[in-house]
Amino acid sequence: MATYKDANYLQQSSSEAFDRDYGPGAAARHAGIYRCMGCHREIGIAADHVLPPQGHHAHTPSQGSIRWRLIVYADHKPK
Numbered sequence: 001m002a003t004y005k006d007a008n009y010l011q012q013s014s015s016e017a018f019d020r021d022y023g024p025g026a027a028a029r030h031a032g033i034y035r036c037m038g039c040h041r042e043i044g045i046a047a048d049h050v051l052p053p054q055g056h057h058a059h060t061p062s063q064g065s066i067r068w069r070l071i072v073y074a075d076h077k078p079k
């Protein structure tokens with residue numbers, strides 16, 4: 001599970017960007033932390049990079065397929 005120390009750097013969002021699962025190799029439209037909904041592994045990825053491919057890690061049959069979901073969006077625009 002993603003963790004943090006200082007809550008001042010995170011804010012809750014109801015954006016639909018957090019509701020969609022992406023398959024292996026899909027383009028990551030948002031930079032941030034993605035969680036595999038099958039095994040709960042987390043990765044960090046830059047915007048417009050490609051999510052890891054099917055062979056990135058193995059699942060048991062009960063974990064199903066690799067599905068990446070954005071769980072933390074990293075706002076990289078200068079303020």
Ligand SMILES: [Zn+2]
Pocket residue numbers: 036037038039040041057058059066067
């Ligand atoms: Zn997984």
